[in-house]
Amino acid sequence: MCKPDIDRLIVVCGVGRSGTSLLQSMLNAHPEICFPPETHFFREYVSGTWRNWRLSKVGPVEFADVLSSNKYFSRLGLSVDKLMAPYVAGKRLFDVADVYRRMLFMYASRQKCPRVGDKDPRIIDYLGSLGALFPQALLIQVIRDPRDVLLSRMKAKWSSTRPWWLHIFIYRAQLFIGRRVGRRVFCDRYIEVRYEDLISRPEESLKELCHFIGISFDRSMLDFSESASRLISEDEIQWKKETLGPLLSNNTEKWRGELSPWRIRLTEAICSEAFTDLGYCRASEDIHVNPVLRAIILVVRPLGWAFTAVYRLRLLVG
Numbered sequence: 360m361c362k363p364d365i366d367r368l369i370v371v372c373g374v375g376r377s378g379t380s381l382l383q384s385m386l387n388a389h390p391e392i393c394f395p396p397e398t399h400f401f402r403e404y405v406s407g408t409w410r411n412w413r414l415s416k417v418g419p420v421e422f423a424d425v426l427s428s429n430k431y432f433s434r435l436g437l438s439v440d441k442l443m444a445p446y447v448a449g450k451r452l453f454d455v456a457d458v459y460r461r462m463l464f465m466y467a468s469r470q471k472c473p474r475v476g477d478k479d480p481r482i483i484d485y486l487g488s489l490g491a492l493f494p495q496a497l498l499i500q501v502i503r504d505p506r507d508v509l510l511s512r513m514k515a516k517w518s519s520t521r522p523w524w525l526h527i528f529i530y531r532a533q534l535f536i537g538r539r540v541g542r543r544v545f546c547d548r549y550i551e552v553r554y555e556d557l558i559s560r561p562e563e564s565l566k567e568l569c570h571f572i573g574i575s576f577d578r579s580m581l582d583f584s585e586s587a588s589r590l591i592s593e594d595e596i597q598w599k600k601e602t603l604g605p606l607l608s609n610n611t612e613k614w615r616g617e618l619s620p621w622r623i624r625l626t627e628a629i630c631s632e633a634f635t636d637l638g639y640c641r642a643s644e645d646i647h648v649n650p651v652l653r654a655i656i657l658v659v660r661p662l663g664w665a666f667t668a669v670y671r672l673r674l675l676v677g
Contacts, residue, residue, distance in 0.1 A: 363464055363472060364473060365464050367496065368476065369496075373480055374483070376508050376512050381557065382501055384590055385557075390579065391473055395435050395466045402482055422458070426439045426442070484536065486540045497550075504639050505527065506618060507611065509530070516597045516598055529670075531629050583602075583606075584604035625659060630663075
């Protein structure tokens with residue numbers, strides 16, 4: 360087998376609860392691609408914040424201790440000592456970005472796969488540094504109806520305690536950043552896939568993605584349950600159980616029966632890009648808008664832009 364191609368890293372991102380885990384499992388089922396379980400490694404250690412503020416305070420020995428206590432890294436089944444040995448011995452210049460590349464290389468080598476990917480919804484916040492470190496990387500952004508994303512985030516264990524309206528603002532900010540920065544940084548190495556297309560026309564959607572990646576479509580991608588079971592940990596089952604299959608081809612528009620009319624209307628007002636550019640249909644024409652709700656909508660629309668601006672500024676200053 361040829362060496363794994365780390366330079367053309369396949370990155371899957373998207374707003375949380377948009378179907379990134381499903382796509383990760385499908386791609387991981389391809390015999391030529393492997394994805395490690397979600398580690399958060401890039402955003403936790405390689406992103407600008409960690410490099411600028413913490414890297415100067417740790418060396419390879421200290422970083423080995425950090426990884427040894429990281430529950431996400433332990434899921435890879437890799438030896439921390441083997442990973443860090445060249446840096447500890449001084450045979451390789453210690454840099455967390457290089458550790459990340461070496462980690463992916465070791466994982467793909469063990470899986471005997473020529474292509475390797477990484478999936479993290481939150482990596483959408485660090486696309487600039489990702490593109491700088493991996494100028495040949497491929498970026499796939501999964502997009503889903505914001506109303507179904509809101510409903511899903513209101514139910515998921517990791518996000519259910521947050522205010523429901525915050526999920527709408529986060530969706531709007533991350534979708535904006537992902538599409539603008541993704542296209543600017545990755546150019547023709549950036550592609551979008553709609554969750555609704557992935558579950559209703561999986562073979563067609565996956566063939567398009569395989570062409571984008573530069574590999575042949577393999578029907579094993581449609582049988583992704585075993586692949587998903589290797590990627591999902593027990594503490595993630597509560598919100599990722601649907602990824603284990605079978606494919607729920609009708610898992611759309613659940614918001615119609617479960618979201619209140621005013622939550623639907625506010626979501627459509629704040630996440631307007633999803634409806635003007637991405638083809639999702641508004642339900643607001645069927646929803647009566649009383650004067651109070653109309654006034655609230657007029658206020659929150661500009662707040663969406665303001666929140667996105669603050670969100671981006673927070674990322675810039677770390």
